[in-house]
Amino acid sequence: MSKYDLIVIGSGPGGYIAAEYAAKQGLHTLIIESDNFGGVCLNKGCIPTKTLLKSSKVLEYLVEANKYGIEGLSKEGISLNWPKIQERKNNVVKQLQNGIGGLLKSAKVEVIKGIATVLSNNTVSVNDTIIEFDKLIVATGSTPRKFTNIPGFEQGYASGKLITSDEALVLSEIPKKLTVIGGGVIGVEFATLYAGLGSQVTILQGVDRILEVLDNDISKEITSLLQKENVNIITNINLVEFKDNNVVYTINGETKVDDADVVLVSVGRVPTSDCVKQIGVNLEKNGSIITNEHMQTNFENIYAIGDCTSRIMLAHTAHKNALVAVDHILNKPNKYEPLKVPSCIYTHPEVASIGYTEEQLIEKNIPYYKGKTPMTHIGKALADGESKGFLKLLVGKEYGEILGCHIVASTASDIISEIALAMELEATIYDLTNTIHPHPTISEIVWETAKKILTDNFKDKKWFKN
Structure with a gap:
């Protein structure tokens, strides 16, 4: 043996x-x-x-x-x-x-x-x-994860009308109308993908916003950007059944029927x-x-x-x-x-997040300062035609330790690594401010935001540590 x-x-x-x-x-x-x-x-x-x-x-x-x-x-x-x-x-x-x-x-x-x-x-x-x-x-x-306890869903999977993310990667053609059940990370990425390829996309979400586990500012920004790309986002729905090849749901007590060509069920794993x-x-x-x-x-x-x-x-x-x-x-x-685990969503522009959300800091009663810089303030973003989004940085009030960072930017998935390293090394707002960022770059937004937080809120402390 x-x-x-x-x-x-x-x-x-x-x-x-x-x-x-x-x-x-x-x-x-x-x-x-x-x-x-x-x-x-x-x-x-x-x-x-x-x-x-x-x-x-x-x-x-x-x-x-x-x-x-x-x-x-x-x-x-x-x-x-x-x-x-x-x-x-x-x-x-x-x-x-x-x-x-x-x-x-x-x-x-x-x-x-x-x-x-x-x-x-x-x-x-x-x-x-x-x-x-x-x-x-x-x-x-x-x-x-599949819904199997909702009437008609098992038959929908068998027919190929209801699919998971596995099948969404190998569709034989780009659907004219795609509905995504679930407004989490995977659902939003596929909505971005197929909307960009010309599909008419609808997101059906069971709670009051998409990307509900992320910082609320990110949820609002991505909702707005998707809607500008003609993605229809319907929240607070209740699934009823899959009947006559269509998804039936209720919203505000009213029954609705969705008639998409393909329905992606994206409700976790x-x-x-x-x-x-x-x-x-x-x-x-x-x-x-x-x-x-x-x-x-x-x-x-x-x-x-x-x-x-x-x-x-x-x-x-x-x-x-x-x-x-x-x-x-x-x-x-x-x-x-x-x-200290960063998460990324590959929408256009990208999303990246690490640490606490602002809502979590409020809930846990952790004192914090925040800085938020729009991408329109960054020269490289304007030059690239990629000025959608922002960076929000959350730091502790007493010591300036980094509590969280939330980014919507063309290169958000790359920028977040700097914050992850800073958190791993227990760096502070002073360290971010004193780190030379090359100009012009999208990553300058980290320095801009850190500098603003420091100058606005830590006026009695020196920039440079002894």
Whole structure:
């Protein structure tokens, strides 16, 4: 019977990082993967959606070329080759799949393709073979959540009229009318994508605003920007049924019928944890694997990382979880701090956020100062024709520590890394203000906002620390 120091189940963004890191630290490591390398993020999430969104953005540039003094292009003269757009997406995914395979091979990680089942706290079964381990990391990801308890929805999925984000990536054609049920991150990204490609898009949201878990200023800004792109946003709805190939819902007591060509149900994701159920690993009611701060389960030699734990379901969260778990196995210090996890949404312009929202600070009665700078104040944004959005920075009143940052900007997903590093290093408003930002850049908005907060609110303190 084969035995490994570490077995990793799943080669998503957490799994392959854990396996590569562990192997390079000297652990005899095996990774078990049931499908393609890369997990949800690479195959059905982050990468394919961003590749398609880039085509949508290029189309936007072409349509607005006249604004930049480039004439001779007209919207009527531009056509979309959807199969070619899909082909480019597939090529990008394939290249990255091969890259992960190369990383694992160079690290001397052994790979088995198959479905793993954990039999005990030191054995797994795959392809009718039992394999022993000293340590195990479960990185099995998640799947799209479906509504199955609403009348007619199961039939809607079967007919292909109701789809999840998986199917939204491989549609045979761009729908003329697309309805998105759910105004969270995934739903808003797909609304941006297909609206940009010419679909008539409607978002049906069950609460009073889209992106409801983010700072309210971001929700308001993205709502306004989507509406300007003719996305119809309907909030506070209640789903009733799927009938006669249409979604039926109520709003303010009135029954409405949505007649879209395709309906994307985007209402979160469900953790995948079947492989550990039979040995008694502790699970939450939703099936997520319960872990401690070291990513350990109730079995001290079995760890879980990424989406299957229902911690923040982001690829880079899984990356961090992977390092925390392997470092614990190696007796090295590391920790996961949810408040320091940045999140990004790839709308046009992008959204990025980290730390507390302003609403959370008010709720928790944490004293703070805030600064908010519109992108129209930034020279590079105006030069680029990308002046939509803002940056909002939240800092502690006494010491100026960074409590949160919320950005809507063309490069928000890049800018947020500066704030993440600052928070990791426990930097303050003084440090941000005294960091030289190159001019002209979009990232200058960080310096502009920090400087304003400091000069307006910390008048009795020096800019430079001794």
